Amino acid sequence: MSGSASFFDAVKARRSVYQISSESPIPDEKIEEIVKTAVKHAPTSFNSQSSRAVLLFGEEHKKLWDITLNILREIVPAEQFPTTEAKIKNFAAGHGTVLFFEDQDVVKSLQAKFPIYHDQFPVWSEHANAMLQFIVWTALEQEGLGATLQHYNPLISPKVQATWNLPTNWTLVAQMPFGAPAAPPAERAYAPVEGERFLVFGKQ
Numbered sequence: 786m787s788g789s790a791s792f793f794d795a796v797k798a799r800r801s802v803y804q805i806s807s808e809s810p811i812p813d814e815k816i817e818e819i820v821k822t823a824v825k826h827a828p829t830s831f832n833s834q835s836s837r838a839v840l841l842f843g844e845e846h847k848k849l850w851d852i853t854l855n856i857l858r859e860i861v862p863a864e865q866f867p868t869t870e871a872k873i874k875n876f877a878a879g880h881g882t883v884l885f886f887e888d889q890d891v892v893k894s895l896q897a898k899f900p901i902y903h904d905q906f907p908v909w910s911e912h913a914n915a916m917l918q919f920i921v922w923t924a925l926e927q928e929g930l931g932a933t934l935q936h937y938n939p940l941i942s943p944k945v946q947a948t949w950n951l952p953t954n955w956t957l958v959a960q961m962p963f964g965a966p967a968a969p970p971a972e973r974a975y976a977p978v979e980g981e982r983f984l985v986f987g988k989q
Contacts, residue, residue: 799923800973802931803872805879805964810929813842813881816963819924820883827917830909831899835891836917837955839884845949849884849960850877852944853937860940876935879964883921884945886955887914914958922961931966934959 809816817840824838841849854873861869876882887910896903918934925932938945938957945957976982 795923795927799919799926800931800970801933802966802968802970803875803933804966804968805875805931805962806967807878807880808965809880810965815928816840816881816925816930819928820921823917823920823924827913827920829913830906831895833891833895833906833910833913835888835910836914837886837888838917838921839886839949839951840881841884842881846879846881846962847877848948849882849941849945850874850962852948853941856940856944857937876933876962878967879962880930881963883961883963884957885914885918885959885961886951886957887911888952888954889956890954911958918959918961925963929965930963931970932961932963934961936960 820838820840824836827836829835850873854870854877857869857873858866892906892910895906899906922932922934936959938959942957945951946953946955
């Protein structure tokens with residue numbers, strides 16, 4: 786097997802798994818190691834290392850989704866709320882959640898230092914966080930955990946920062962609930978790649 790083959794096997798295996806349980810095939814210490822290693826080694830523009838992560842287990846994990854559900858209860862129309870509630874309860878049923886943040890102090894310092902790229906640094910910051918999310922997601926899948934990527938920010942952002950006493954310069958970017966898969970993911974359809982999503986020029 787070539788060097789890239791095993792990597793792409795992991796890439797192909799990563800899926801959105803919405804039905805998850807509170808079980809985990811690996812200890813929490815291993816999950817912590819995965820997230821910590823991803824935070825350290827995920828690439829960032831200008832080596833800014835602006836991405837941050839918070840790992841929630843047990844009651845802390847459930848607290849996050851209670852917060853989310855209570856906030857949504859106030860804004861989702863009553864006739865639509867049962868569907869929303871079921872979705873949030875699926876996430877709460879998991880083993881844990883990874884919260885992803887970007888440190889805006891780092892972004893602002895780069896904007897000040899390199900003003901020619903001022904408008905690009907927030908974009909590049911989001912790119913860096915997306916790569917961190919992908920690394921964590923793929924690594925969790927390789928260990929037998931299912932996960933999805935959720936975006937209830939900025940609705941829940943102030944409450945999250947207050948509940949866990951997080952720095953105000955950390956901006957919440959995404960939430961990744963995970964757990965042992967309780968049901969297989971849905972089939973995935975692929976749009977054509979060659980000629981539509983991928984082009985080659987100058988091939989020898």
